[in-house]
Amino acid sequence: MGLLSKKDTKLITDPLADNNPITIQVLGICSALAITAELEASIVMSIAVLFVLGVGNVVISLMRNIIPSKIRIIVQLIVVATLVIIVDLVLKAFAYELSKTLSVFVGLIITNCIIMGRFEAFALANGPWKSFLDGIGNSLGYAVILIIVGFFRELLGSGTLLGIPVLGDAIEKTGVYAFGYENNGFMLLAPMALITVGLIIWVQRSRNTELVED
Amino acid sequence: MEKRTDKNLYTILFAIIMVLVVGSILAFLATALKPNIDENKRFEKQQNILYAMGVNDNDEKSIAFIPTDKVGEMFTQYIKKQLIVQGDKAVDYEEAYLIDIKKEATKAKDASYQRKLPLFVGEKDGEEFYIIPMRGKGLWDAIWGFVALDKTLVVKGVFFDHKGETPGLGANINQRFFMDDFTGEHVLDGTTFKGVTVAKGNADPKNNNKTDYEVDAIAGATITGDGVSAMIKKDLRMYMPYLQTLKN
Numbered sequence: 001m002g003l004l005s006k007k008d009t010k011l012i013t014d015p016l017a018d019n020n021p022i023t024i025q026v027l028g029i030c031s032a033l034a035i036t037a038e039l040e041a042s043i044v045m046s047i048a049v050l051f052v053l054g055v056g057n058v059v060i061s062l063m064r065n066i067i068p069s070k071i072r073i074i075v076q077l078i079v080v081a082t083l084v085i086i087v088d089l090v091l092k093a094f095a096y097e098l099s100k101t102l103s104v105f106v107g108l109i110i111t112n113c114i115i116m117g118r119f120e121a122f123a124l125a126n127g128p129w130k131s132f133l134d135g136i137g138n139s140l141g142y143a144v145i146l147i148i149v150g151f152f153r154e155l156l157g158s159g160t161l162l163g164i165p166v167l168g169d170a171i172e173k174t175g176v177y178a179f180g181y182e183n184n185g186f187m188l189l190a191p192m193a194l195i196t197v198g199l200i201i202w203v204q205r206s207r208n209t210e211l212v213e214d
Numbered sequence: 215m216e217k218r219t220d221k222n223l224y225t226i227l228f229a230i231i232m233v234l235v236v237g238s239i240l241a242f243l244a245t246a247l248k249p250n251i252d253e254n255k256r257f258e259k260q261q262n263i264l265y266a267m268g269v270n271d272n273d274e275k276s277i278a279f280i281p282t283d284k285v286g287e288m289f290t291q292y293i294k295k296q297l298i299v300q301g302d303k304a305v306d307y308e309e310a311y312l313i314d315i316k317k318e319a320t321k322a323k324d325a326s327y328q329r330k331l332p333l334f335v336g337e338k339d340g341e342e343f344y345i346i347p348m349r350g351k352g353l354w355d356a357i358w359g360f361v362a363l364d365k366t367l368v369v370k371g372v373f374f375d376h377k378g379e380t381p382g383l384g385a386n387i388n389q390r391f392f393m394d395d396f397t398g399e400h401v402l403d404g405t406t407f408k409g410v411t412v413a414k415g416n417a418d419p420k421n422n423n424k425t426d427y428e429v430d431a432i433a434g435a436t437i438t439g440d441g442v443s444a445m446i447k448k449d450l451r452m453y454m455p456y457l458q459t460l461k462n
Binding site: 034035036037038041065066067068069070071074075078082085086089090092093094096100103107153154157158185188189 | 217219220224225228229232233236239240243244247250251254257258375377378380381382383385433434
């Protein structure tokens with residue numbers, strides 16, 4: 001292994017499955033429910049979290065020895081908020097179209113418990129390089145779940161993927177709609193996201209029984 | 215032994231320095247980038263106004279605005295007049311599109327204030343369009359838009375946008391399938407103002423009936439849809455005294 005030692009690799013691969021931030025640590029559920037009605041939104045949110053968590057973890061890790069423990073949560077919050085606002089401002093000035101797509105996610109990123117959770121649980125106790133890998137690993141784990149949920153919600157709820165109709169036209173009754181299939185509007189509502197996440201947790205724990213808690 | 219970073223004095227100093235550093239970085243960035251951001255916002259307004267009157271690069275499904283390098287020129291070419299409506303009169307007003315509708319609405323709470331109501335008159339292929347800006351509340355944050363009417367007060371095109379509606383649900387008010395439904399809708403029943411309501415109930419999913427003052431709502435976006443209905447009714451009503459004089 002050149003760049004990554006075995007331990008380092010585990011930092012990235014663990015959160016993808018056996019220590020997934022959403023299904024195992026149960027962090028970041030709120031945003032996973034809010035924005036997964038569309039696959040595209042899920043992907044955008046995943047990229048945004050990847051960036052913020054990767055950079056944020058490094059910043060917190062560099063500051064870990066000087067942060068007063070009494071106000072560490074507030075300090076973490078300020079770091080996330082500052083990072084997100086800087087990104088937002090720069091995008092608004094130089095990539096206005098993109099910033100409009102992202103603006104809705106800004107609030108969701110700041111309040112995303114995965115970010116605070118990883119700062120608190122990992123970056124405060126580990127060096128910058130490890131923290132960076134941990135940030136990348138956890139946001140990828142988050143992305144996997146978001147994309148799976150977004151895929152099923154958009155497909156079953158709207159009959160589209162990334163905005164492209166894949167099941168035919170619901171109003172003109174072509175494709176599968178010709179056989180009486182209907183879009184399930186319930187899939188677009190937040191409760192179904194929770195149920196979808198629940199199903200993923202179920203599948204994951206029945207495949208690996210070590211994950212089951214008593 | 216108590217750690218250095220646990221002392222009260224250290225904590226307070228740390229907090230003060232952190233706030234100063236972060237505050238200065240953000241203030242500096244915001245000021246430095248303001249000219250660029252303002253210019254982008256101006257282009258966006260021009261693009262939206264032109265979009266509502268049908269000047270855009272749309273194809274079958276997509277939403278394509280006039281590119282920013284051309285929009286200023288196109289704006290002067292298509293928008294013949296910028297007016298301010300006062301009761302049943304209208305006066306010319308330079309750069310009326312830069313009027314901040316949100317600020318005007320706040321100032322208008324003071325009854326003595328004469329609210330500035332911007333109206334843009336566009337012309338395309340010999341046809342006249344009256345474009346009205348609107349602003350209202352969605353579920354999470356502000357929603358706004360422009361509606362283009364012809365002389366008989368039939369909707370010729372709309373544009374909606376939002377600050378933070380839920381992606382996949384309320385956020386779809388800026389999609390073609392929603393906005394295109396408004397085209398052809400009437401807002402007047404004889405001389406009574408009806409507006410256009412975003413209606414649930416799936417009474418007319420293909421939107422063939424253009425005089426029912428309704429368009430089909432987006433599933434799962436009830437509050438955003440209600441916000442759109444309310445915004446149209448509230449803001450269009452203020453222009454009715456003037457627009458009705460055109461009809462006669």
